[in-house]
Amino acid sequence: MDAAFHIQARDPGSRARAGLLRTAHGVVRTPAFVPLATKGVVRGISAAEVEALGYDMVLGNTFHLWLEPGHDLVGGFGGLHEFMGWPRPIITDSGGFQVFSMGYGNVSAEIKKTGAGPGGNSVLGITEEGVTFKNPRNGAAIFMGPETSMEVQAALNSDIALVFDECTPYHVDRDYTARSTERTHRWLRRCLDWHAEHGPPEQLVYGIVQGGVYEDLRVASAQAVAASDVDGIAIGGSLGADKDQMHGVVDLTTAVLPEDRPRHLLGIGEVDDLIRGVELGIDTFDCVTPTRLGRHGGVLVPDPGRRFRLDLTAARFKTSTDPIEDGCPCAACAGGHTRGYLRYLAKNREQTGQRLLTLHNLTYLARLMRDLREAIAAGTLAETAAALRAGEPPSTEPVEPLSPPEPSPSAARS
């Protein structure tokens, strides 16, 4: 299958490339950061606002939307685009991460919020068929396998579906990782078979490379996924104990991936990781960082000494009349709001504050990715990446949204 991915420029000094990813609901300019709309909403922000920030795609979550409000209900609206009022591309995570993270005990905050008890092993059984686990909403045993995930994603009618995989955690051994990765490859085949027969014809399907931190397993997985007829390739699972190891795993993976298909790095989105990921040839990234950080009083700033973030709830900002970042075009900075006021709102968990910080963080990453895209096109990525790493702010021009998408006639399913 020919993925509608067109590389427009390559950086001569790295694996970075800039391109256009064409989907049933329009184009994604790459490299791109993809904000999370886990439950069909970017938390605190409306779909129109996400568009206005210059984002081309959001990521919805199969697991969450399956449980609530249910893929049948979303399908009744015509799909996730119509349900959430977002006319542009959507990628859906497969649910594998969520299902398995329940088993490994590191239930995500989102799952906790639905009312499940903290911790505990909610996975009742993992077989070749799929996973049976306790519904975190009501404790009932439910089953998700590769076909379930693809069926849900078909009903959501996302532009890009991710195959159902076992997301192997860091603490398991090489032997478990090897066996798990092989099962993930068999599940990939089942996902593609189901999709070929039942999936929306225009929906792209990405495979997921697993293999933990083991070089030979990662390489074998990358080759196995690349050998299948997936439209794109995501890198998932444990990427290591620290940033160096994570960058190493991405490096050895993209080294063996085919050039012509788009690559997504799952769950990574800190500023330095985005810059490095682009150099390593990643095209799209998703991460909870900008939105979750904003809800907890954290903001992105061009300061490598502070890992590019500030905790605005710190007492030293109490009387600060500075903006978060001089010249930033976001609603918080351009709106004239001071760090002192935003600190007050964040400390009091006022929604307006959480939202303004989220808008700043999403604006910051949109600017960062725009600068990286333009630098690749201009042949200046090395200088731009060095400047951004050293604490130069991304250009303060707002990121222009693409013209409104014109979905192809077959993109509407209702």
Place this chain on the structure above:
Amino acid sequence: MDAAFHIQARDPGSRARAGLLRTAHGVVRTPAFVPLATKGVVRGISAAEVEALGYDMVLGNTFHLWLEPGHDLVGGFGGLHEFMGWPRPIITDSGGFQVFSMGYGNVSAEIKKTGAGPGGNSVLGITEEGVTFKNPRNGAAIFMGPETSMEVQAALNSDIALVFDECTPYHVDRDYTARSTERTHRWLRRCLDWHAEHGPPEQLVYGIVQGGVYEDLRVASAQAVAASDVDGIAIGGSLGADKDQMHGVVDLTTAVLPEDRPRHLLGIGEVDDLIRGVELGIDTFDCVTPTRLGRHGGVLVPDPGRRFRLDLTAARFKTSTDPIEDGCPCAACAGGHTRGYLRYLAKNREQTGQRLLTLHNLTYLARLMRDLREAIAAGTLAETAAALRAGEPPSTEPVEPLSPPEPSPSAARS
């Protein structure tokens, strides 16, 4: 003192009037609804958005801002306008309602949220001097009297300060109400004296009419307040057990108020009450309804049979593809969001949903008040009020914000 209130048109068939209220931070078109910015923020909405909705003034709360972040801190920013990034007029409630509501056991939801135990009598003593009560944040005994309230409001540098009053509840008897109302009149005098000596010269001061549901006490209070040199007159305290009694109390009060000073009705903002209040000669209203309702899944609609509101969390909206209101220019309706999606967001307490419903409700009331203002000017209030009461939607044109205010040089204090 000459209140900067200019009546531009009067309705021949009622006491309604349309005018301009000039303050240090610009003009308020009356009659007007005033959104609550209790803690220095309209919940979920940024100051720039409140302006864009066509609101000219917001209401901050002396009690809440005194406790957190403190009037000294706000004063250090130059005042509440600078602190919250709102350049237009601000009216501040005196704190009397909050202080006394703690004593009468009906602690407001806002106060509960700060961590005080539910219920219980937090008022330690009411004397001629003022009120001593337990700080709901830490249990420490603190005191607020007329001078405290005016001092806090001076630091906040609001455009309109309300005098400190005893907000007499519904359940107390005539004798208590009479004695309480007389004390409120003595406190009015102390507030005006403090303000004459220490208050910001451009800050307007409104007196508050008390007297409960007792006609003679209300009339006496209205006359006492009108006889003082207040710039405007607010109507507070218990307005009765139902809407008829409330409208009756407002009626007998505005009947004896002087024509030339602006009148504010405290805490009233349901659609039918706004229409009736305008007919009775009220110029400004504040109420938690549009914002709180929105946070709990409720929306305003032109449907008198449902008290002009819908509970979107009802199951019947689960699959609805209708907007909240056809033609409404708000971010929810014009953004293409369905009742079904908004229900899903509201049920899951997603901030984006709470916010979209709040924006709809504020848009609805802005449209309603604009129509009433224009009808008074056009001499068609009777027809417009009848149509709105019967369920005609307010005009769906967005409400134009006034041009940016040009504060007078002395309005900046820092």
